[in-house]
Amino acid sequence: MPPALMGMMGAMMNQPPLVYDVIGRDGRMKYRVNLPPGRQLVGFARDGGLYLAAREGRQFAIEKVMLKN
Numbered sequence: 001m002p003p004a005l006m007g008m009m010g011a012m013m014n015q016p017p018l019v020y021d022v023i024g025r026d027g028r029m030k031y032r033v034n035l036p037p038g039r040q041l042v043g044f045a046r047d048g049g050l051y052l053a054a055r056e057g058r059q060f061a062i063e064k065v066m067l068k069n
Helices: none
Strands: 005-009 018-024 029-035 039-044 050-056 059-065
Touching: 018 039, 029 039
Parallel strands: none
Antiparallel strands: 005 018, 018 029, 039 050, 050 059
């Protein structure tokens, strides 16, 4: 079972660029993610990737991205 992760966005930071702090099961921040405009964090992949919702007009798509090390 992969470690649990949770993304948290600051309450006052809902304007682009969106910044999420990703928190691990141990309660510590694992990393900070800056998302491009029009994207929202919607999930985590088992291989460490992130799932983003991409919005263009009334259309939504799910994108999988990998973090740079």
